[in-house]
Amino acid sequence: WNYHVTHFVTSAPDIRHLPADVGIEVAFAGRSNAGKSSALNTLTNQKSLARTSKTPGRTQLINLFQVAEGIRLVDLPGYGYAEVPEEMKRKWQRALGEYLQKRECLKGLVVLMDIRHPLKDLDQQMIEWAVQSQIPVLVLLTKADKLASGARKSQLNMVREASLAFMGDVQVELFSSLKKIGVDKLRLKLDSWFSA
């Protein structure tokens, strides 16, 4: 697929406001500031397709982008803001869980984690949800440019080892929007999910 022609479709507060549950969707999830918007922009070679982070707790929308007819990329709200009130966090987690568990056209999940702080509780919960729902996962260790190559490799190996515990289809790769690391791996994975 040609990801460069991707365009914005809509933002929805919850799954009831999403367009018809047909075609194929792949969602990008991760803690706030993990680099989701940047990764989408890098993949699509567009500077501001996905807007970069706003005020913590404000981005509660599910953003949909269309690559081609029936082929969509989804930017899920970032999680893990310490400053967000408990009540809002719960609502948010419910919306995310609901999307992962109920959206029939969801065929793959990209979970982005800052390579320096991987596998926080909510990251693990996202992966567990996906595995339970039989959705394949691509974990991207973002901002790989922030580590020297030795540290980078040891983090990759550590997360790969830890991911075996999920007992699902979970692939782990390095990623950097800044240095364009892992973009081909991401594209290949998306191609495979979108053509299944």
Ligand code: GTP
């Ligand atoms: P939310 O929308 O708040 O959930 O955040 P996000 O996951 O979309 O993160 P975003 O893409 O907005 O990036 C957050 C910050 O990390 C920005 O300041 C980016 O410039 C920076 N960043 C993103 N990707 C990279 C990367 O590959 N390398 C480096 N060094 N910085 C990055």
Ligand code: MG
């Ligand atoms: Mg973002």
